[in-house]
Amino acid sequence: MGCVRLYFPEWTRANRSRLWHHLSAPALAHHLLRVxxxxxxxxxxxxxxxxxxxxxxxxxxxxxxxxxxxxxQCLELIDRRERLESFLSSHAEELRKVRLVILSVALPSQVQA
Structure with missing residues (x-):
């Protein structure tokens, strides 16, 4: 398991990817939650x-x-490390706007869910 924490100011906006985004780009926090x-x-x-x-x-x-x-603001993502790395790679352009911390979590084999 892994954990990624993304830190950024509340005013940070996502890249404009749709027609409506050119009028008002979505907040980065809500965009990253959605994706x-x-x-x-x-x-x-x-x-x-x-x-x-x-x-x-x-x-x-x-x-x-x-x-x-x-x-x-702080957005925390938790998943398998491979999936988190894939997410970070896929959204690298958006993540240039954030400070990123990656935490690895090692669970004892009898506790894993």
Missing amino acids: ARRDGIEQAILHRVMAGYLKGQRVRHYHPETAGMDHP
Whole structure:
């Protein structure tokens, strides 16, 4: 099993791939959730970040009335390492906009599901 965490600002947009996207490109987080589901990734979670910062930015704190578009987001994908690597390769152009962390998970043989 493996885990990939993608970190990026909330304002990050997906590439324009359809006619309607030229009017308003979709948010990268929602786009990646959709394509992860379509590509058969076992689990995808978009974490709500209460506070944090991305490289080169100041610390941001979440508040519903003042949330800025540069507030950090984290999308976590969990699946077999091979499938995650395939996903990352297939969506390499979109993933240039994110900071990526890959975690390997080794489970004892009696615990694997």
